[in-house]
Amino acid sequence: MLKKVLIANRGEIACRVIRACRKLGIGSVAVYSDADADSPHVRMADESVHIGPARSAESYLQVEKILAAARQKGACGIHPGYGFLSENASFAQAVIDAGMTWVGPEPQSIRNMGHKQNARELAVSAGVPVVPGSGRLDSSDMASVTQEASRIGYPLLVKAAAGGGGIGMRQVTEFAQLEAAIGATQSQAESAFGNGDIFLEKYVAKARHVEVQVFGFGEKAIHVFDRDCSLQRRFQKIIEEAPAPDIPSDVRSRMQRAAVALAESVQYQGAGTVEFIFDVDTRDFYFLEMNTRIQVEHPVTEMITGLDLVAMQLLYAGGMLKALQQHEVVQHGHAIECRLYAENPDKNFMPSPGTLTTFELPDSETGIRVETGYEQGGVITPFYDPMIAKIVAHGADREEAVRSMIAALNNTRIQGLRTNKAFLIACLRHPAFNMQQVSTRFVGDHINELVAPAKAA
Amino acid sequence: MAIIDIKTEITGNVWKILHQAGSTVTEDEPLMILESMKMEIPVVAVESGVVQEILVKEGDTVTEGSVVARIED
Numbered sequence: 001m002l003k004k005v006l007i008a009n010r011g012e013i014a015c016r017v018i019r020a021c022r023k024l025g026i027g028s029v030a031v032y033s034d035a036d037a038d039s040p041h042v043r044m045a046d047e048s049v050h051i052g053p054a055r056s057a058e059s060y061l062q063v064e065k066i067l068a069a070a071r072q073k074g075a076c077g078i079h080p081g082y083g084f085l086s087e088n089a090s091f092a093q094a095v096i097d098a099g100m101t102w103v104g105p106e107p108q109s110i111r112n113m114g115h116k117q118n119a120r121e122l123a124v125s126a127g128v129p130v131v132p133g134s135g136r137l138d139s140s141d142m143a144s145v146t147q148e149a150s151r152i153g154y155p156l157l158v159k160a161a162a163g164g165g166g167i168g169m170r171q172v173t174e175f176a177q178l179e180a181a182i183g184a185t186q187s188q189a190e191s192a193f194g195n196g197d198i199f200l201e202k203y204v205a206k207a208r209h210v211e212v213q214v215f216g217f218g219e220k221a222i223h224v225f226d227r228d229c230s231l232q233r234r235f236q237k238i239i240e241e242a243p244a245p246d247i248p249s250d251v252r253s254r255m256q257r258a259a260v261a262l263a264e265s266v267q268y269q270g271a272g273t274v275e276f277i278f279d280v281d282t283r284d285f286y287f288l289e290m291n292t293r294i295q296v297e298h299p300v301t302e303m304i305t306g307l308d309l310v311a312m313q314l315l316y317a318g319g320m321l322k323a324l325q326q327h328e329v330v331q332h333g334h335a336i337e338c339r340l341y342a343e344n345p346d347k348n349f350m351p352s353p354g355t356l357t358t359f360e361l362p363d364s365e366t367g368i369r370v371e372t373g374y375e376q377g378g379v380i381t382p383f384y385d386p387m388i389a390k391i392v393a394h395g396a397d398r399e400e401a402v403r404s405m406i407a408a409l410n411n412t413r414i415q416g417l418r419t420n421k422a423f424l425i426a427c428l429r430h431p432a433f434n435m436q437q438v439s440t441r442f443v444g445d446h447i448n449e450l451v452a453p454a455k456a457a
Numbered sequence: 458m459a460i461i462d463i464k465t466e467i468t469g470n471v472w473k474i475l476h477q478a479g480s481t482v483t484e485d486e487p488l489m490i491l492e493s494m495k496m497e498i499p500v501v502a503v504e505s506g507v508v509q510e511i512l513v514k515e516g517d518t519v520t521e522g523s524v525v526a527r528i529e530d
Binding site: 055342343347350351352353354382383384385386 | 466467468469470492493494495496498518
C-alpha cells in the first residue's frame with residue numbers, strides 16, 4: 001500500500017487525485033508554482049512544496065524539482081495526472097530509479113504508444129484495424145499508385161511522405177482526379193521537403209471520435225466501456241459522453257475487444273484509453289492512438305459504472321487491487337461532461353484569463369458532479385490551460401442526462417472573465433446533437449447557429 | 458504619416474518578438490507572438506509602415522487592450 005503520494009500536477013486533476021488519496025488513507029503532497037500558491041489543490045493536500053516560477057517549463061515540467069520535492073516530503077509514489085509529465089517515459093523511469101512507485105503504466109508502454117508509427121504497428125500485430133493506407137510510393141510509378149488507390153478505395157488523401165501538419169495534403173474523391181493530385185502533391189513536396197515521395201490514406205469524410213477505457217493487469221486487461229468525444233473545437237474536446245451513442249452493438253463489442261487485445265498485447269498496467277476513428281457512413285472503426293494516463297473525461301465512465309478509476313490507479317500501483325473480471329464491470333444510464341473554458345466566443349474563442357469575481361457552480365447533488373481547481377476570487381492565469389471546471393451529469397438515458405446538464409449549466413454563474421457556457425448550452429440544445437448526429441465536424445458545420453445564441457446570452 | 462498604437466486583444470505573455478524598431482512591416486504581418494493558455498496568438502501590424510517602438514520584451518505579461526508597439530504608416 002502506498003503511504004504518501006506526490007501529485008505532479010495542478011488544477012482540478014490535482015484536487016481529484018488528492019480526494020482519492022484521502023478516501024484511501026494515503027498521504028498527499030501537492031506541488032505548486034508561483035502562480036498557484038493560493039490554489040485549492042495546495043490547501044487540500046496534507047503537505048505542499050513550491051517548485052518554481054509560473055511558467056510550466058520552469059515548474060510543473062521540472063523533473064528534478066519534482067523528484068526533490070518527493071524526497072523532501074518522504075513520498076513513496078508519484079501520480080502525474082494528465083498533461084505535463086504524464087506521458088513522459090523518461091520521467092516515469094526517473095521516478096522508478098529514485099526508488100518510488102510510478103502511478104501509471106510501465107515506461108516502455110508510454111514510449112511505445114507515444115511513437116505514432118510504433119503504436120500503429122503494435123495495433124496491427126494485435127489485430128486492431130488501422131486507417132487503410134499505402135506505404136511510401138514513388139509518384140512516377142502510376143501503375144502501382146493506381147493499384148494501391150483502388151485497394152484503399154475512394155475518397156482518399158494523397159499525402160507527402162516527408163510532410164506534416166497537413167502540408168501538401170489533397171483529397172481525391174474519384175479515380176479521374178488521382179493523377180493530377182499525385183502530380184501536384186509530388187511537386188509541392190519536392191520543393192517544400194526536397195523529397196517527392198507520397199503515400200495514400202483512406203479519407204473518413206464523416207468521423208466520430210470514440211474511445212474505449214481500459215484497465216490493464218499485465219497479462220489480462222478489461223475494458224470499462226466507451227466514450228464519444230466527437231465535439232471538439234481547435235482539437236480541444238468540449239463535450240464528452242458515455243456510452244458512445246448510436247453505435248451498432250456488434251461494432252461496439254468489436255471495438256471493446258480490440259482495445260482489450262491491444263492492452264493485453266503490451267501487458268498494459270493500469271488505466272489507459274484506446275482512441276478510435278468511427279466512420280459514420282460505413283460504421284468501420286480504426287485505431288488512432290493510445291493514451292497511457294488518466295483522461296480529462298474519465299468522470300463520465302465513473303458515473304455510468306460507479307468505479308473510481310483514480311482510486312483504482314492508486315490501489316493497483318500499491319499492489320492492493322485484485323484483477324477485476326470483465327463481468328464484474330457493469331454500466332447504468334448515460335453520462336455527459338461539459339468543459340467550461342475561460343474563452344471569449346465573441347472573439348473567435350480567444351483565451352480570456354481573469355479573476356473569478358463570481359463563481360457559483362451547481363450543487364453536487366444526485367446525478368451532478370463538479371470538478372474544479374478554482375474557487376471564488378481565484379485567478380485564471382494565462383500560464384496554463386483555459387479549463388475552469390468540468391460539469392458532469394448522469395441520467396437514466398441520454399435525454400435525461402442532457403436535460404440535467406442544461407439545468408446544471410443554467411445554475412452556473414461566472415463573472416470576471418468570459419466563458420463558453422452559452423456555447424455549451426447551444427450545443428446541447430442543437431437538433432443535430434439531440435438526434436445523435438454528432439461528428440468531429442459538428443462545431444464547424446453549425447458554428448453560426450452555435451455562436452449566435454451564445455453571443456445573445 | 459501618423460503614429461499608430463498597436464494594442465493586444467488578449468491577456469497573455471510575450472513569447473517571441475519578431476520585429477525591432479526601424480523594421481518595415483506590411484499590413485497583417487505579425488510583430489510579436491503572445492502565449493496565453495497554451496495558445497500562440499500573433500499581434501499583427503494593423504497597417505503597413507515602420508516600427509517606431511516595441512514597448513514590451515519577451516517574458517513580459519500584457520493585459521488586454523494595452524499598447525505593445527507603435528508604427529508609423
